[in-house]
Amino acid sequence: MISVLSGGVGAARLLAALRRYDEKLELEAIVNVGDDLTLHGLTICPDLDTITYTLAGLHNVDAGWGLAGESWRVMDELAALGGAAWFRLGDRDLATHLYRSQRLAEGATKTDVARELAAHFALGVRVLPATNDVVATMLDTEVGPLSFQEYFVAHHHDVRVTRVRVEAHDARATPEVLASLARARRIIVAPSNPVLSIDPILAVSPLREVLRERRDEVIAVSPLVGGRALKGPADRLLRDLGHRPDSLGVAQLYRDVVGTLVIDEVDAALADDVRELGLRCVVTTTVMADPHDAQRLCEALLA
């Protein structure tokens, strides 16, 4: 059994590749909830939904986000009413948020809802929110403090960030997550944003300690290739925060919780520096541009 610490798109693609690589592999995704938001009375869990939709094959491949065959009637009408339409919620996507919000009102947990959706879509992967408690990733920026989605969507992650504050307070990992990490023969950290996606998982008590103890079995995929993020603001954000915006910077951030870092071939020159930090380093293709590349990455992760 493999546990995968997961943000959104990058993690979803890796999970889909791993499932394709070995259908018998027991896969459990431990998913960031620091991006979750409440809007229009609805509880919205973007990373959980991205993973669910991607594994269900419902994601919009062309757009890189959202659902295929999506329609926008509600959002168009809401915009006409003068409502808050900056966070675009498609009609099909809204059904998920209505479903989750009603189940939470009935006393279900995010874990229950994720299990129900995974069963409905026959994902073949267990999807586990890191916690049922509230975690909020907040950013201090040049335009003031922003919630994750204000930063990411409303400001198109195009503002200078001076600090990231993960407000996890008393958030505790669920029993399902603790059992997953205890049982996993390997723990993969997906190629997600180390600061905005993975750190909000580690901020949930006691996950950082659990990973430290299992460090030898933890293998992370660097989300940076040639000093650039494939998607999202990881490169600029690391730079803004004073980190190296490359796989060595990722190694520095992960060194206490990750035993092995997988970096892309274009960054092979950084491998020795990564090793000097006390991590093993595997050099392979990490981009998953085609099925063959994806297979090579999966082989490296499961070797």
Place this chain on the structure above:
Amino acid sequence: MISVLSGGVGAARLLAALRRYDEKLELEAIVNVGDDLTLHGLTICPDLDTITYTLAGLHNVDAGWGLAGESWRVMDELAALGGAAWFRLGDRDLATHLYRSQRLAEGATKTDVARELAAHFALGVRVLPATNDVVATMLDTEVGPLSFQEYFVAHHHDVRVTRVRVEAHDARATPEVLASLARARRIIVAPSNPVLSIDPILAVSPLREVLRERRDEVIAVSPLVGGRALKGPADRLLRDLGHRPDSLGVAQLYRDVVGTLVIDEVDAALADDVRELGLRCVVTTTVMADPHDAQRLCEALLA
């Protein structure tokens, strides 16, 4: 200025007729919120929305409820997910509920939201929720206690009712409602369900007392014609509760707060009995089957 105590469909039709009858008439609707519900995290106010949509000319005339040109993408997807789809919310309608729910989360009141929607749709009528506090109309029935919408929608109001309980607790009328009733030269009680629509307005403190004091200026339209409700369960409900299911039964229910009852011509034989209860009684057409009938009713109400 005229205040109109209002339920849903019947009140909306009367308000539209009054506005057509005299465009210069200053009209304020004081609207039942006892049917309001929270579902999928959304705050839904059916009577407020029925009035808003009808006055905006957006209502579905053929169906008798909901919006014209409505679509059902979200509800269809929600049903496919196994979600609670018994309360049908169209895509266009959902935009209103998202708008309201977000504004409430931002600290606005139902009164604020109703004003914003009325301005957006240029209704020409002030739409005032009776209260910003919670009122819940609950029904004890042969299948157990039900909320209003469970009774009305989920059970198609086709169960025997033994008691109606309006849970108004500390609900207080808004300043806007109190000002409206103080300023009105006439107070109309729309042809709405006396028990399910009007009583939940009167249960809001101190509206029953206000109407008692202004009883001479209060004129109600009986919603029963020939012992039948034009729409909804008023006839059966009155019978279940031990009242007469006709305009005389309505007079008995309203006698302490209504000075004049308007009854339909088919019920002319009841007029003397109504008068014996101490109400004035006006006999005219109440059905508004065509513009001429609607005009006659408006004349009677404003005479």
